[in-house]
Amino acid sequence: MSFYDKLKFDLNGLIPAIIQEQGTGRVLMMAWMNRASLEKTIETRKTHFWSRSRQKFWMKGESSGHTQQVRGIAFDCDGDTLLIQVEQIGAACHEGYKSCFFRSVEDGGEFRITEAQLETPEEIYGKK
Amino acid sequence: MSFYDKLKFDLNGLIPAIIQEQGTGRVLMMAWMNRASLEKTIETRKTHFWSRSRQKFWMKGESSGHTQQVRGIAFDCDGDTLLIQVEQIGAACHEGYKSCFFRSVEDGGEFRITEAQLETPEEIYGKK
Numbered sequence: 285m286s287f288y289d290k291l292k293f294d295l296n297g298l299i300p301a302i303i304q305e306q307g308t309g310r311v312l313m314m315a316w317m318n319r320a321s322l323e324k325t326i327e328t329r330k331t332h333f334w335s336r337s338r339q340k341f342w343m344k345g346e347s348s349g350h351t352q353q354v355r356g357i358a359f360d361c362d363g364d365t366l367l368i369q370v371e372q373i374g375a376a377c378h379e380g381y382k383s384c385f386f387r388s389v390e391d392g393g394e395f396r397i398t399e400a401q402l403e404t405p406e407e408i409y410g411k412k
Numbered sequence: 413m414s415f416y417d418k419l420k421f422d423l424n425g426l427i428p429a430i431i432q433e434q435g436t437g438r439v440l441m442m443a444w445m446n447r448a449s450l451e452k453t454i455e456t457r458k459t460h461f462w463s464r465s466r467q468k469f470w471m472k473g474e475s476s477g478h479t480q481q482v483r484g485i486a487f488d489c490d491g492d493t494l495l496i497q498v499e500q501i502g503a504a505c506h507e508g509y510k511s512c513f514f515r516s517v518e519d520g521g522e523f524r525i526t527e528a529q530l531e532t533p534e535e536i537y538g539k540k
Contacts, residue, residue, distance in 0.1 A: 285522070285523075286521045286522070287517045287521055300442065309438070311432060311439065311495050314430065356517075358513040358517070359517070360441065360442065360512040361505050361507050361514070365442045365512075378489065384489045384490070387415070387418070387486060388484055388485065388486045388487075389415045389484075389486070393414045393415055394413070394414065395418070395487075
């Protein structure tokens with residue numbers, strides 16, 4: 285049986301994909317895939333997503349060079365979430381942090397940045 | 413500034429929460445929170461979610477005893493996903509696996525189970 289038969293895309297045809305760095309176990313980001321972007325991810329071994337805000341298909345790293353080489357794809361018991369192991373080139377986050385989860389909640393509901401910024405967005409994408 | 417001000421709940425008032433085991437880095441599950449379940453999670457340090465299928469507020473482990481003690485809460489650059497570090501009691505998955513992501517895609521699109529089942533659902537929830 286193909287694993288596609290086990291997947292449930294939502295009403296918009298999307299499924300969330302958690303991206304984890306294989307070597308470190310760090311969760312880098314979460315983004316959404318439609319079936320076409322998942323097929324492209326499997327075919328090319330580079331992650332491709334569907335941007336809900338831009339309504340556009342994109343390859344991670346197409347602007348920044350910070351691509352993700354796919355090392356494994358798992359899916360959950362309900363078939364409605366993917367977990368993808370990758371090797372990450374550079375920062376996963378468009379704000380220049382290794383992980384998009386660079387802020388943590390403190391006691392009292394404040395938050396703090398928990399890691400170093402590797403690059404500024406200007407360094408990654410050039411001045412706008 | 414409160415971290416709540418940085419969060420974006422979706423049109424249904426929900427935000428996805430990735431649950432990661434602190435000690436091992438394993439991603440255990442993903443589930444959805446509304447603001448009330450997030451507040452309850454922070455107040456009690458046990459994960460609480462909103463079930464979209466049952467339209468019901470629930471504490472992880474309320475039936476199974478497999479609760480999650482919260483050790484840290486991070487949120488992503490867009491403020492639309494949570495990453496919660498926990499200590500997991502027993503299996504996180506209702507099918508009796510440590511992680512809900514117990515199946516991985518093989519070359520050719522088949523899949524296989526990649527870990528041992530710790531308990532059967534009957535052992536966890538009793539015979540129905």
